[in-house]
Amino acid sequence: xxxxxxxxxxxxxxxxxxxxxxxxxxxxxxxxxxxxxxxxxxxxxxxxxxxxxxxxxxxxxxxxxxxxxxxxxxxxxxxxxxxxxxxxxxxxxxxxxxxxxxxxxxxxxxxxxxxxxxxxxxxxxxxxxxxxxxxxxxxxxxxxxxxxxxxxxxxxxxxxxxxxxxxxxxxxxxxxxxxxxxxxxxxxxxxxxxxxxxxxxxxxxxxxxxxxxxxxxxxxxxxxxxxxxxxxxxxxxxxxxxxxxxxxxxxxxxxxxxxxxxxxxxxxxxxxxxxxxxxxxxxxxxxxxxxxxxxxxxxxxxxxxxxxxxxxxxxxxxxxxxxxxxxxxxxxxxxxxxxxxxxxxxxxxxxxxxxxxxxxxxxxxxxxxxxxxxxxxxxxxxxxxxxxxxxxxxxxxxxxxxxxxxxxxxxxxxxxxxxxxxxxxxxxxxxxxxxxxxxxxxxxxxxxxx
Amino acid sequence: xxxxxxxxxxxxxxxxxxxxxxxxxxxxxxxxxxxxxxxxxxxxxxxxxxxxxxxxxxxxxxxxxxxxxxxxxxxxxxxxxxxxxxxxxxxxxxxxxxxxxxxxxxxxxxxxxxxxxxxxxxxxxxxxxxxxxxxxxxxxxxxxxxxxxxxxxxxxxxxxxxxxxxxxxxxxxxxxxxxxxxxxxxxxxxxxxxxxxxxxxxxxxxxxxxxxxxxxxxxxxxxxxxxxxxxxxxxxxxxxxxxxxxxxxxxxxxxxxxxxxxxxxxxxxxxxxxxxxxxxxxxxxxxxxxx
Numbered sequence: 001x002x003x004x005x006x007x008x009x010x011x012x013x014x015x016x017x018x019x020x021x022x023x024x025x026x027x028x029x030x031x032x033x034x035x036x037x038x039x040x041x042x043x044x045x046x047x048x049x050x051x052x053x054x055x056x057x058x059x060x061x062x063x064x065x066x067x068x069x070x071x072x073x074x075x076x077x078x079x080x081x082x083x084x085x086x087x088x089x090x091x092x093x094x095x096x097x098x099x100x101x102x103x104x105x106x107x108x109x110x111x112x113x114x115x116x117x118x119x120x121x122x123x124x125x126x127x128x129x130x131x132x133x134x135x136x137x138x139x140x141x142x143x144x145x146x147x148x149x150x151x152x153x154x155x156x157x158x159x160x161x162x163x164x165x166x167x168x169x170x171x172x173x174x175x176x177x178x179x180x181x182x183x184x185x186x187x188x189x190x191x192x193x194x195x196x197x198x199x200x201x202x203x204x205x206x207x208x209x210x211x212x213x214x215x216x217x218x219x220x221x222x223x224x225x226x227x228x229x230x231x232x233x234x235x236x237x238x239x240x241x242x243x244x245x246x247x248x249x250x251x252x253x254x255x256x257x258x259x260x261x262x263x264x265x266x267x268x269x270x271x272x273x274x275x276x277x278x279x280x281x282x283x284x285x286x287x288x289x290x291x292x293x294x295x296x297x298x299x300x301x302x303x304x305x306x307x308x309x310x311x312x313x314x315x316x317x318x319x320x321x322x323x324x325x326x327x328x329x330x331x332x333x334x335x336x337x338x339x340x341x342x343x344x345x346x347x348x349x350x351x352x353x354x355x356x357x358x359x360x361x362x363x364x365x366x367x368x369x370x371x372x373x374x375x376x377x378x379x380x381x382x383x384x385x386x387x388x389x390x391x392x393x394x395x396x397x398x399x400x401x402x403x404x405x406x407x408x409x410x411x412x413x414x415x416x417x418x419x420x421x422x423x424x425x426x427x428x429x430x431x432x433x434x435x436x437x438x439x440x441x442x443x444x445x446x447x448x449x450x
Numbered sequence: 451x452x453x454x455x456x457x458x459x460x461x462x463x464x465x466x467x468x469x470x471x472x473x474x475x476x477x478x479x480x481x482x483x484x485x486x487x488x489x490x491x492x493x494x495x496x497x498x499x500x501x502x503x504x505x506x507x508x509x510x511x512x513x514x515x516x517x518x519x520x521x522x523x524x525x526x527x528x529x530x531x532x533x534x535x536x537x538x539x540x541x542x543x544x545x546x547x548x549x550x551x552x553x554x555x556x557x558x559x560x561x562x563x564x565x566x567x568x569x570x571x572x573x574x575x576x577x578x579x580x581x582x583x584x585x586x587x588x589x590x591x592x593x594x595x596x597x598x599x600x601x602x603x604x605x606x607x608x609x610x611x612x613x614x615x616x617x618x619x620x621x622x623x624x625x626x627x628x629x630x631x632x633x634x635x636x637x638x639x640x641x642x643x644x645x646x647x648x649x650x651x652x653x654x655x656x657x658x659x660x661x662x663x664x665x666x667x668x669x670x671x672x673x674x675x676x677x678x679x680x681x682x683x684x685x686x687x688x689x690x691x692x693x694x695x696x697x698x699x700x701x702x703x704x705x706x707x708x709x710x711x712x713x714x715x716x717x718x719x720x721x722x723x724x725x726x727x728x729x730x731x732x733x734x735x736x737x738x739x740x741x
Binding site: 071 | 456459463466467470567568570572575588590591593660662664665667668669670672673674705711712713715716
């Protein structure tokens with residue numbers, strides 16, 4: 001018995017609906033001979049074949065448009081919308097990704113977006129609706145690991161493919177990994193292994209380090225990963241200030257950090273908390289006493305904290321728009337996004353955009369929407385990597401983590417900015433494979449295909 | 451064990467934090483104590499204050515002008531909300547009042563999000579309070595030092611208006627028996643209106659003064675609403691001196707606990723609140739059965 005976020009009633013009603021759907025599909029044997037469905041050899045799985053009939057398929061998207069991550073959530077949405085519009089229209093960029101014609105296997109993509117209010121249960125309810133009513137063939141989207149793991153579990157239970165949205169916790173491809181879920185953002189472990197050597201190069205070994213750690217999985221996951229990665233270079237933890245998620249006033253924690261004698265301040269806080277803690281660190285003189293690093297820089301952080309507080313701050317992001325100089329597909333993405341939305345895409349948009357393309361590619365490689373075949377196509381991508389906005393990328397079959405480079409950035413001084421959104425300089429784009437944890441390190445056991 | 455110097459520094463920080471909490475809580479307690487309405491829109495009004503100063507100080511470059519114009523704006527907002535909504539709910543059960551103020555909060559938050567978006571906005575520390583001040587035993591942000599003085603003045607001014615003028619008296623008499631007060635020829639509704647507007651002003655001013663410190667976003671009020679509840683439960687529901695003392699006690703608990711282990715500072719705050727609810731349910735300054 002799996003633990004469910006939903007009230008039992010919803011679950012049961014849904015089970016009934018799915019049951020009826022299956023009966024309906026069985027009653028229409030003629031549909032099984034539609035090309036590309038390969039239904040003649042497979043029993044129905046999840047929303048297949050019902051969701052793959054007709055001339056279009058449906059994608060269910062959930063993203064926080066209200067609540068603490070609403071700015072990221074809006075960016076996320078715009079990324080999905082751009083990718084879907086491009087794929088449906090076909091053309092230059094679509095062909096460069098390696099997709100054929102218009103749509104996916106010739107089918108147009110329909111989609112709907114629901115606001116999750118940054119609450120896992122709301123996201124699960126919305127995706128459950130998309131699965132049962134719209135026969136979603138793929139679900140995607142979130143800006144918090146708590147939502148990510150809840151949707152992963154839903155995907156596995158309903159046997160609907162889930163291209164996980166923004167989620168940095170180790171658990172997403174660790175203890176909470178699922179056969180039906182694939183994550184593209186680098187994990188906390190990968191981020192730490194990419195960032196620490198750069199900091200060692202810049203600041204030296206044997207550093208005294210102070211941490212500001214938000215008190216939930218993501219925060220502890222990053223604290224463990226970074227302090228672990230730094231240990232080999234003689235880093236010591238002189239202070240670890242654990243604060244609740246959603247803290248507004250960090251003054252007492254920052255006083256401790258200011259008095260800790262640290263040379264490096266690792267600010268793990270994310271979103272609005274990162275903005276408040278960075279502003280206050282500036283006001284308390286912490287940023288003059290020591291260097292700050294933000295392992296996962298929030299999408300709009302530099303703009304939000306203002307006053308050049310991110311100058312000289314090291315950190316990583318899933319994607320930064322100046323990667324357009326390095327990867328041709330990134331250039332297409334950044335330019336098209338900027339043209340449509342009048343600002344440079346942040347990494348939430350990138351995740352939505354790239355995930356949609358990679359899914360479409362996997363479907364075309366499988367030549368079917370049949371979920372186990374699509375999953376196998378994604379799992380087999382090591383031998384045939386996807387050419388993407390981050391160069392060649394592939395999913396590790398053992399835990400469904402995308403093996404992709406991790407960009408390490410540093411905040412620019414105002415005078416070096418070429419435009420008002422040119423906040424960061426790329427220090428290094430660290431290749432992904434050496435950053436991976438051993439596949440079983442965080443307890444991943446993928447579930448069944450059917 | 452933290453050093454003595456750090457403990458002194460944290461005790462001082464607790465005082466600064468406490469005065470801020472006192473101001474934030476005062477608006478909630480003024481409305482609760484005099485009108486008997488538990489205002490769940492308090493956090494949203496705090497947020498509105500922060501956005502008002504973001505707009506005015508951002509446009510004019512003057513923080514002080516922002517405070518003055520923003521203060522007038524918040525008073526008017528208070529008058530509007532009282533006249534259009536709250537007045538209809540004085541005679542309704544407490545749960546109706548909670549629901550309607552909660553609704554006002556949702557409207558305010560989503561209206562601000564629709565206009566400004568969900569990302570944090572930046573409010574500069576006023577130029578006359580930039581940088582840090584060397585206090586000998588610690589280095590402290592100048593703006594936070596200035597806030598202690600500004601808030602002390604505001605809290606005293608609020609106290610005088612509410613408790614040393616006839617307005618407070620009329621309001622409290624009106625709560626007891628509005629009809630009798632009316633028979634005596636006093637317009638009790640006007641006094642209610644004034645008190646509600648002052649409560650909104652206090653919440654707004656707290657938001658304005660906090661804006662340069664915290665992340666200004668549509669959801670910023672939620673944490674402050676909860677902290678305000680804790681403060682007024684400690685101080686005594688509806689007691690104005692209770693909000694001030696409760697705020698400072700809460701600030702000290704958070705700050706001094708964090709000198710030992712910051713993970714426990716919130717836990718300690720709630721533990722003290724729970725203990726107080728057992729030993730003295732009416733809070734430090736609350737009168738039994740008052741609210």
